Every structure is written in C-alpha cells, then in structure tokens.
Amino acid sequence: MDDIVIYExxxxxxxxxxxxxxLAICAYLxxxxxxxxxxxxAKKLNQNQSNISKHLxxxxxxxIVSVEKEANYVRYYIQNKPLLQCFIDAVNGLLEYKIKxxxxxxxxxxxxxx
Amino acid sequence: MDDIVIYExxxxxxxxxxxxxxLAICAYLxxxxxxxxxxxxAKKLNQNQSNISKHLxxxxxxxIVSVEKEANYVRYYIQNKPLLQCFIDAVNGLLEYKIKxxxxxxxxxxxxxx
DNA sequence: TTGACATATTCCAATATTGGAATATACTAA
DNA sequence: TTAGTATATTCCAATATTGGAATATGTCAA
Numbered sequence: 001m002d003d004i005v006i007y008e009x010x011x012x013x014x015x016x017x018x019x020x021x022x023l024a025i026c027a028y029l030x031x032x033x034x035x036x037x038x039x040x041x042a043k044k045l046n047q048n049q050s051n052i053s054k055h056l057x058x059x060x061x062x063x064i065v066s067v068e069k070e071a072n073y074v075r076y077y078i079q080n081k082p083l084l085q086c087f088i089d090a091v092n093g094l095l096e097y098k099i100k101x102x103x104x105x106x107x108x109x110x111x112x113x114x
Numbered sequence: 115m116d117d118i119v120i121y122e123x124x125x126x127x128x129x130x131x132x133x134x135x136x137l138a139i140c141a142y143l144x145x146x147x148x149x150x151x152x153x154x155x156a157k158k159l160n161q162n163q164s165n166i167s168k169h170l171x172x173x174x175x176x177x178i179v180s181v182e183k184e185a186n187y188v189r190y191y192i193q194n195k196p197l198l199q200c201f202i203d204a205v206n207g208l209l210e211y212k213i214k215x216x217x218x219x220x221x222x223x224x225x226x227x228x
Numbered sequence: 229t230t231g232a233c234a235t236a237t238t239c240c241a242a243t244a245t246t247g248g249a250a251t252a253t254a255c256t257a258a
Numbered sequence: 259t260t261a262g263t264a265t266a267t268t269c270c271a272a273t274a275t276t277g278g279a280a281t282a283t284g285t286c287a288a
Contacts, residue, residue, distance in 0.1 A: 004159075007134035007141070013208050018132035019276085020121035027121070038235060045118075051277055053236055063212035072234050072285040079215075083207045090201035094127050097194050098177035133246085152265060165247055167266055186255040186264050 016062035017087065021047065022055050026064070026084060035068050035075030130176035131201065135161065136169050140178065140198060149182050149189030 017023060024045055029036060036044075042052040056076050059065040066079045078084050131137060138159055143150060150158075156166040170190050173179040180193045192198050 004134055004138060007137045010137055010205050010209055011132055011134040013205055013212070014128060014132040014137070015275095018125055018128040020118055020125040021276095023121045023124055023128070024118060039233095048278070049235070050237080050279080053234095054277085057236080062208075063215050064208065074235060080208070080211050083204060083211060086200065087204035087208065090197060090204055091124050091127055093197045094176075094178065094194070094201065095124055097197060098127070101177050101193075129245095135246095153263095162248070163265070164249080164267080167264095168247085171266080188265060 013062050013064075016058050016064060019055070021045065021051070022059055023088075023091075025052070025055060025059065026078065027088065029065065029076065029078045030081060030085060030088070032077075035077035037073045037075045041076070127176050127178075130172050130178060133169070135159065135165070136173055137202075137205075139166070139169060139173065140192065141202065143179065143190065143192045144195060144199060144202070146191075149191035151187045151189045155190070 017026065025041060028041065028044060038053050038056065039049060041056070042049045045052065056065060060067065060076075063079055064084060065076045068075045068077065131140065139155060142155065142158060152167050152170065153163060155170070156163045159166065170179060174181065174190075177193055178198060179190045182189045182191065
C-alpha cells in the first residue's frame with residue numbers, strides 16, 4: 001500500500017514496547033493499582049534510576065503511561081490498562097504459539113528416530 | 115521482577131513487528147486469503163526484492179509468517195491470523211487513544227483562548 | 229538561603245537496525 | 259548443459275537504540 005505513513009506511526013507505538021525493560025515496567029504497572037514513582041520502579045526491577053526514567057519517558061511519549069506529580073515525586077501509571085492488556089495478551093499468545101511450533105518440530109524430529 | 119529473560123523473548127516478538135514495512139507486510143498478508151510470493155509483496159508495497167525478503171525472514175524467525183514452496187516461488191502467509199489480528203487491533207487502539215489524547219489537549223488550549 | 233532527595237537530561241561508547249547494491253543460491257525450461 | 263527467473267544472503271554505510279556515569283533541574287524542609 002501507499003499509506004506507509006500510518007505504519008510509521010503504528011511502528012512508533014510498537015517500538016516503544018519493543019524492549020524487555022519497558023515490557024517489564026508495563027507488566028509491573030499493569031499489576032499495580034496505584035501509580036508508582038521512578039525510584040520505586042527502579043528498585044523493583046533492579047535497575048538504575050536514570051535508565052528507568054528514560055524508559056518511562058519513551059513510554060510516555062507514546063501515550064502508554066502518564067504521570068501524576070506530588071511534592072518531589074513523579075508517579076507513573078498505565079494510561080489505558082485494557083488496551084495495553086490486549087497488547088500484552090496478544091504478545092503472550094504469539095510467544096506461546098511460537099514455542100508450540102518449536103516443540104512440535106522437535107517432536108517430529110525425535111519421532112523419526114523411532 | 116527478576117525474570118527479565120522472559121521479557122527478552124517477548125520483546126523479540128514485539129521487535130519483529132516494530133517496523134513500518136513489516137507492519138505493512140503483515141497487514142497485507144492478513145487481508146489476503148492465499149499465500150503471496152516475495153516479488154508480489156515487493157511490488158504491492160513498492161519496495162525492492164532484497165529488502166522485502168529480509169523483512170519476511172525476520173518475521174519468519176519469530177513465527178509470525180510461514181512459507182509454502184512451489185517451483186521457484188516461495189509464498190508467505192500469516193501463521194496465526196487471529197493472534198496477529200489481536201496484536202494489530204491493540205496497536206490500532208493504542209494509536210487511536212494517543213491521537214484522542216493529543217486532540218483533547220489541543221482543545222483545552224484553544225478553549226482557554228475564548 | 230542551605231542541604232537532601234527525586235527525577236530528568238546530557239554525554240558517550242557499544243551495539244543493533246536499516247536498506248540498497250551486488251552477489252549467491254535454487255529451481256525451471258529449453 | 260545453458261539462460262532465465264525467484265529468492266536469499268552478504269557487504270556496507272547511515273542511523274537508531276541502549277545503558278551507565280555524570281550533571282542538571284526541581285522540590286521540600288530547616
């Protein structure tokens with residue numbers, strides 16, 4: 001198709017989620033029912049503060065997380081939990097499917113040995 | 115969390131989809147009801163053959179597409195259409211949501227001018 | 229004001245991604 | 259065999275991503 005531009009925008013969203021640490025941050029915030037501050041998340045994920053801050057910033061740029069400021073704390077939360085959960089579920093499904101394929105290939109190989 | 119390894123695997127799947135051209139390829143194959151060969155896809159998307167071939171290869175590595183060979187043609191198709199459609203739907207939702215946020219911010223700015 | 233703390237940003241080097249061009253491989257038909 | 263076609267791979271330079279270290283910014287409390 002010619003509307004490659006729209007895929008550019010879509011890929012920006014996907015790219016924001018295409019990183020193990022950012023996926024871990026999302027998974028953590030999805031499971032919590034209150035906004036969490038940067039240091040808290042950093043400690044939970046055993047990462048340094050500046051790195052987590054940067055990753056949260058890229059998630060925020062794509063509208064995936066948002067912030068709530070109080071005193072000198074900045075607390076992050078998932079903007080649209082149901083939507084992000086759909087995304088995560090789809091990824092989990094794709095991973096499961098990929099693993100199943102792998103194992104069925106392995107089985108067909110070992111079956112031939114019989 | 116400590117199981118960063120699992121997020122590594124998940125991010126590999128997401129990365130395979132984190133590219134505008136690969137999203138366009140997926141969208142195209144999702145809408146078709148028969149496998150398509152490399153040159154065909156390349157022409158449809160107005161891209162050169164080697165580039166499309168490489169992108170298809172990265173999609174295949176993550177189990178997103180698969181091939182069917184006949185003569186000197188290699189035809190690609192989406193492995194699990196419902197799952198990939200879920201992924202695409204989630205991304206579309208996230209993009210719509212982001213755009214809505216943007217426009218509501220813009221509205222609140224113009225409202226203040228009144 | 230000052231010091232202490234939370235967060236953001238900059239700098240930088242290592243690594244990964246990207247796409248075009250050229251080349252290699254594979255299959256078919258004559 | 260050869261030529262022709264489809265696809266895959268290699269090479270390479272440009273660009274993007276990544277994370278740590280250092281620094282900057284912002285807020286509070288004394």
